[in-house]
Amino acid sequence: MAMDPISPSPLEWLSRARSDLRVGLPVILREGARRCLIAGAETVSDTRLSWFCEDGTATLALTHWRAETLKIRVYDDDLARLPLAPGIQRRDLAALIDPVGDLATPLKGPFHAVRDGASHFARAGLALAKSARILPAVILRDLDTPVAGLTEILVDDITPPAPARLKRVVDAALPIAAAVGTRLHIFRPHDGGEEHYAIEIGRPDRAKPVLTRLHSACFTGDVLGSLKCDCGPQLRTALESMATDGAGVLLYLNQEGRGIGLANKMRAYALQDQGFDTVEANHRLGFDDDERDFGLGSAILRDMGIGQVRLMTNNPRKVNRLQHEGIDVVERVPLWVGETAFNRDYLDVKAKKSGHLT
Ligand SMILES: Nc1nc2c(ncn2[C@@H]2O[C@H](COP(=O)(O)OP(=O)(O)OP(=O)(O)O)[C@@H](O)[C@H]2O)c(=O)[nH]1
Numbered sequence: 249m250a251m252d253p254i255s256p257s258p259l260e261w262l263s264r265a266r267s268d269l270r271v272g273l274p275v276i277l278r279e280g281a282r283r284c285l286i287a288g289a290e291t292v293s294d295t296r297l298s299w300f301c302e303d304g305t306a307t308l309a310l311t312h313w314r315a316e317t318l319k320i321r322v323y324d325d326d327l328a329r330l331p332l333a334p335g336i337q338r339r340d341l342a343a344l345i346d347p348v349g350d351l352a353t354p355l356k357g358p359f360h361a362v363r364d365g366a367s368h369f370a371r372a373g374l375a376l377a378k379s380a381r382i383l384p385a386v387i388l389r390d391l392d393t394p395v396a397g398l399t400e401i402l403v404d405d406i407t408p409p410a411p412a413r414l415k416r417v418v419d420a421a422l423p424i425a426a427a428v429g430t431r432l433h434i435f436r437p438h439d440g441g442e443e444h445y446a447i448e449i450g451r452p453d454r455a456k457p458v459l460t461r462l463h464s465a466c467f468t469g470d471v472l473g474s475l476k477c478d479c480g481p482q483l484r485t486a487l488e489s490m491a492t493d494g495a496g497v498l499l500y501l502n503q504e505g506r507g508i509g510l511a512n513k514m515r516a517y518a519l520q521d522q523g524f525d526t527v528e529a530n531h532r533l534g535f536d537d538d539e540r541d542f543g544l545g546s547a548i549l550r551d552m553g554i555g556q557v558r559l560m561t562n563n564p565r566k567v568n569r570l571q572h573e574g575i576d577v578v579e580r581v582p583l584w585v586g587e588t589a590f591n592r593d594y595l596d597v598k599a600k601k602s603g604h605l606t
């Protein structure tokens with residue numbers, strides 16, 4: 249991995265590794281002279297799975313959340329490793345990593361987690377799977393020699409995640425129903441991740457606090473008008489308030505499903521159909537309550553020359569993260585709109601479990 253101008257940089261390798269995992273291609277993790285092959289447990293093919301497992305040394309890494317649901321002992325703080333026997337099939341793996349069938353087949357196990365050996369390859373693999381927006385579960389196997397054609401990355405390049413860096417790609421006038429004088433700015437992260445947008449209403453005076461919202465993408469709420477959440481009404485109300493005020497900036501962050509991606513959010517909805525709440529559903533899938541990085545918001549605001557904001561939110565994590573990164577949140581503007589019979593429990597859980605201010 250020489251740092252000449254033409255070879256991939258660590259960030260570029262990471263971007264490749266995410267795509268590889270998504271299509272089912274294994275990736276090599278390296279630390280010093282040690283190499284480990286990993287693959288997404290959700291995406292690995294039958295043939296590759298049997299290759300991984302043929303000598304009986306492969307393991308499956310799950311987050312502590314998923315392990316707790318399956319009653320697996322957690323020896324490594326935030327994750328658990330299970331041995332994978334030769335001959336294990338993809339449907340056996342699916343039952344371990346995907347909670348949708350948990351209630352139908354509740355008596356899985358007992359499981360004997362791996363205690364020995366280092367867990368950092370597993371931890372790095374799980375971080376990579378999350379950033380690839382697949383289920384947070386990876387299979388691992390030590391590797392003696394490099395494999396030609398596979399992406400190889402250093403464990404240290406995965407954890408801890410680097411602070412968000414984005415570049416402004418383009419902006420143009422976009423008259424919208426809420427405000428004719430609107431511009432849409434597109435920002436592209438250096439790490440090859442999803443693009444994010446800034447919707448600038450009017451011409452906010454940078455010398456004063458700017459009415460601002462950090463809005464996370466919600467395809468179901470923003471586009472389809474889902475009644476299960478409050479995102480659509482929050483989006484429209486925020487834009488209308490900025491129009492009424494004469495100026496404002498709404499950052500549309502492509503962190504669908506609190507950062508787990510739309511496919512995993514729909515898995516969470518399937519669990520909610522079974523009676524679990526929004527937080528429990530994330531945990532049963534193996535995710536934290538909230539996987540979003542609000543550092544994206546401060547990076548974009550800084551780029552736009554905005555240092556002081558009146559932030560439209562009920563979420564104290566957004567306020568804290570902006571403050572932490574030097575954006576002065578001079579006021580929090582509550583944004584409670586769009587309660588329906590279908591989202592009452594969801595809003596209740598956000599207030600009770602996720603600390604949303606009422
Ligand atoms: N995982 C998961 N994500 C959900 C669910 N319902 C909505 N979301 C996502 O939750 C996020 C809500 O985003 P925001 O409205 O910006 O954030 P918030 O944390 O509610 O904070 P404020 O609205 O600012 O008070 C969006 O990314 C939605 O896609 C759910 O049941 N599970």
Ligand SMILES: [Zn+2]
Binds near residue numbers: 468469477478480
């Ligand atoms: Zn929503």
